[in-house]
Amino acid sequence: MTLPSLRHGFILGAFCLGFGLVLAAIDQVTIDDIAARALEDRQNSLSQVLAGVPFDNNPATDTVRIENADHKEITVYRSRLKGEVTGVAYEIYGSGYAGEIKLMLGVDADGQVLGVRALAHHETPGLGDKIEEKKGDWILRFTGLSLANPLPERWKVKKDGGQFDQFAGATITPRGVVTAVRGGLEFFAAHKARMTEGN
Amino acid sequence: MSNNAYTRIVRDGLWDNNGVFSMLLGMCPTMAMTTSATNGFGMGLATAAVMAASSLLVATFRNHISQEVRIPVFILIVATMVTLVDLAMNAWMHELYKVLGLFIPLIVSNCLPLARLEAFAAKAPIVPAFVDGLCMGLGFTIALTAIGAVREIIGSGTLFADASLLLGPSFKFMELRLLPASMGVLMMILPPGGFLVTGLMVVGKRLLDLRAGKEIQMAGAHGIA
Numbered sequence: 297m298t299l300p301s302l303r304h305g306f307i308l309g310a311f312c313l314g315f316g317l318v319l320a321a322i323d324q325v326t327i328d329d330i331a332a333r334a335l336e337d338r339q340n341s342l343s344q345v346l347a348g349v350p351f352d353n354n355p356a357t358d359t360v361r362i363e364n365a366d367h368k369e370i371t372v373y374r375s376r377l378k379g380e381v382t383g384v385a386y387e388i389y390g391s392g393y394a395g396e397i398k399l400m401l402g403v404d405a406d407g408q409v410l411g412v413r414a415l416a417h418h419e420t421p422g423l424g425d426k427i428e429e430k431k432g433d434w435i436l437r438f439t440g441l442s443l444a445n446p447l448p449e450r451w452k453v454k455k456d457g458g459q460f461d462q463f464a465g466a467t468i469t470p471r472g473v474v475t476a477v478r479g480g481l482e483f484f485a486a487h488k489a490r491m492t493e494g495n
Numbered sequence: 496m497s498n499n500a501y502t503r504i505v506r507d508g509l510w511d512n513n514g515v516f517s518m519l520l521g522m523c524p525t526m527a528m529t530t531s532a533t534n535g536f537g538m539g540l541a542t543a544a545v546m547a548a549s550s551l552l553v554a555t556f557r558n559h560i561s562q563e564v565r566i567p568v569f570i571l572i573v574a575t576m577v578t579l580v581d582l583a584m585n586a587w588m589h590e591l592y593k594v595l596g597l598f599i600p601l602i603v604s605n606c607l608p609l610a611r612l613e614a615f616a617a618k619a620p621i622v623p624a625f626v627d628g629l630c631m632g633l634g635f636t637i638a639l640t641a642i643g644a645v646r647e648i649i650g651s652g653t654l655f656a657d658a659s660l661l662l663g664p665s666f667k668f669m670e671l672r673l674l675p676a677s678m679g680v681l682m683m684i685l686p687p688g689g690f691l692v693t694g695l696m697v698v699g700k701r702l703l704d705l706r707a708g709k710e711i712q713m714a715g716a717h718g719i720a
Contacts, residue, residue: 305564308568311572315572318575322582325586326583326585333585336589420685421530421685422650422681
């Protein structure tokens with residue numbers, strides 16, 4: 297080690313330390329606000345997918361964690377009226393044309409879909425993004441369906457012999473969403489007792 | 496520095512040596528974020544904020560940053576500013592963050608800020624460096640908004656869609672529908688449209704410069720005196 301390289305190392309180290317401290321300070325200042333915004337977002341999407349049932353609690357804070365078929369811990373949000381679980385909501389994941397599609401699924405206590413909303417996806421703008429509620433009403437067609445209606449073999453897009461329309465030019469995206477919703481309902485059927493405990 | 500020198504910096508940043516149309520720097524966010532004029536505008540403004548702040552910081556510390564470690568220090572400064580913008584937007588401009596959030600970290604990989612730090616801010620006093628960072632960033636904003644506007648009009652038939660999400664409800668009037676949705680040419684929103692429009696706009700800018708009798712600047716990032 298020669299002396300000049302020590303000096304450069306010292307300069308670089310000093311800048312790293314200084315800006316590291318700046319970042320830590322900014323993180324401290326914003327951390328509460330960011331957590332509050334994330335909670336608002338969650339309440340927003342929950343109130344959309346649970347809109348079909350009455351409740352008097354805050355579903356965003358009434359949660360239970362359950363492992364799904366892929367060994368992933370899923371947080372299940374529960375809406376209650378006078379202590380009785382009226383509906384549950386949780387994230388489901390489909391595989392789309394460009395990676396994972398993250399959706400929020402709301403189910404009532406009898407296993408009927410209350411609503412589905414896309415939370416995050418990377419589908420092609422103008423084609424696959426019609427799964428967003430603000431870009432089309434396709435996602436609303438799941439409301440009221442259950443594992444018994446339609447029958448399991450009809451829980452597919454039309455191209456695969458099922459009953460769900462695909463979009464012009466995009467089959468993979470709707471196929472991923474339909475499969476994810478069906479998987480979400482099977483998840484509810486398998487863990488209904490734990491999700492609605494207390495009823 | 497004289498007023499003349501500042502005029503030069505502003506003109507260079509906004510038009511003559513425009514980061515996108517002349518230097519062809521920062522192509523990654525240019526392609527990714529110009530699917531609509533609003534997205535391009537938002538990304539441009541975020542980049543301008545990062546550039547102005549990091550130019551200011553680099554100029555402030557320019558006598559303490561040794562030549563050998565300047566690049567890591569510049570990257571550190573840009574990355575810190577990007578994180579600052581990212582966290583601040585997430586906390587206090589959440590609606591905008593939901594639109595742009597995914598792309599803010601991309602600014603770190605944008606070579607335009609780094610090029611300006613190296614070519615200008617590292618050698619200039621604080622105020623000119625700040626003005627240069629800001630104007631280069633605004634030039635970037637102009638370019639992204641223009642490319643986004645063309646792609647959006649041809650691709651989706653709208654102009655400044657969702658501008659009210661970015662700028663607030665009072666800007667709802669900017670959201671125009673110029674062509675019916677069925678006439679949209681999807682390719683313009685996909686990557687090929689980005690390359691096409693950017694290329695044609697680079698040609699257009701050079702033709703305008705030629706007509707104005709200017710010498711075409713081809714010197715790239717190091718083209719400032």
